[in-house]
Amino acid sequence: MNAVTDPRHFAVPEPGFATLASGTRLPYATSGAGERLLFVHGSLCDYRYWDRQTAVLSNEFQCVSLSLSHYWPLGEDNADSVFSVATHVAELAEFIVAMDLAPVHLVGHSRGACVAFQLAQTHPVLVKTLTLADPGGPLQADGNEEAALPPATVALRAQVAGLIQSGAIEAGLELFVDSVSMPGIWRKSPASFRTMATANAATLPKQFRDPLPAYTRAAAAALRCPVLLIEGERSPRNYRDNVATLAGWIGHVDKRSIAGASHGMNVTHAAAFNRLLKAFLAQTPLHH
Numbered sequence: 001m002n003a004v005t006d007p008r009h010f011a012v013p014e015p016g017f018a019t020l021a022s023g024t025r026l027p028y029a030t031s032g033a034g035e036r037l038l039f040v041h042g043s044l045c046d047y048r049y050w051d052r053q054t055a056v057l058s059n060e061f062q063c064v065s066l067s068l069s070h071y072w073p074l075g076e077d078n079a080d081s082v083f084s085v086a087t088h089v090a091e092l093a094e095f096i097v098a099m100d101l102a103p104v105h106l107v108g109h110s111r112g113a114c115v116a117f118q119l120a121q122t123h124p125v126l127v128k129t130l131t132l133a134d135p136g137g138p139l140q141a142d143g144n145e146e147a148a149l150p151p152a153t154v155a156l157r158a159q160v161a162g163l164i165q166s167g168a169i170e171a172g173l174e175l176f177v178d179s180v181s182m183p184g185i186w187r188k189s190p191a192s193f194r195t196m197a198t199a200n201a202a203t204l205p206k207q208f209r210d211p212l213p214a215y216t217r218a219a220a221a222a223l224r225c226p227v228l229l230i231e232g233e234r235s236p237r238n239y240r241d242n243v244a245t246l247a248g249w250i251g252h253v254d255k256r257s258i259a260g261a262s263h264g265m266n267v268t269h270a271a272a273f274n275r276l277l278k279a280f281l282a283q284t285p286l287h288h
Helices: 047-057 085-098 111-122 151-165 169-180 191-199 203-208 217-222 237-249 270-282
Strands: 016-019 025-031 036-040 062-066 104-109 127-133 227-232 253-258
Touching (some): 016 085, 036 047, 047 062, 047 270, 104 111, 151 169, 253 270
Parallel strands (some): 104 127, 127 227, 227 253
Antiparallel strands (some): 016 025
C-alpha cells in the first residue's frame, strides 16, 4: 500500500480549541513532545494539511497545526473578524502566546508562508526558526512602484470567485488549484485534499479581496532567525522566483528544492520535505 492510498494518512485528528484574548476560537491538533513546531496552512487548507508532517515529526518534536479563522472546521462560525493577512498574523501571535509555545519553529506554506513571514518580522521574539515553503505573494523590487499581481492572475481569480459564488464549486477549485500547481493536479489529488479544499472553498473569494503584502528587501534582511526556503522544482515560476529572491535578501538562509515536486510538495513528496525540515532543525541550536 503506498502513501497516497494508505488510509492512515486520512485519519482526521480530533482538534482542540484555543480561545484567544480577542474571543476568536482557533482549532488545532497537537502531537508529540519536545521542541515546538507550528505549521501554518495556505489557501483552501486547514490543520489537516500537515498530517504527513505531524505523523512523522511528532516522534521528535511537539507538532502543532492550526486552522486560521474562517477555515474548517469552524468556518463561518469563526468569522467574526475580517478575513485578512493582518488578522491571521495577529491571531497567530495570540495563539502562540495563549498556548505557551514561544519561541516556535514556524513552518508556513504558500499563503501561510506569507503569514509566517509577517509574524517573524513583527513578532521576532515568538519565532526561533522560520521555514517558508513556496511562499506566496508579490516581490517588491528595489525602487519599483508597488508590486501588483499580473493581469492574467487577476482575471483568473475573478473567474474562480464567480464559479464558487455561483455554486460551481468544483469547477472553481479545479481552475484555481491547477493554476497554482500544474494542469491536471486537481483531478489527480487524493480525495482527502479535494474534501479539504471543498470544505474551505468559501474562503477563496474572501482571500482574493485581500491581496498578500509584498516581500521587501528591507523586511527580509531584518529577519533575525535562521530561515529555510523550500521550493518545488516544478512549482509555478512565481513561487520559485520568490524563493530565489528571498534567498538573496535573507541573511541566515538555507535554500532547498524538492526534485519532481510542484506546489503541494509537503503532501506529494512528504518524505523529502520532512528530511529537509529535520536536517534544518538539526543545525539549529535547540536550547537558549
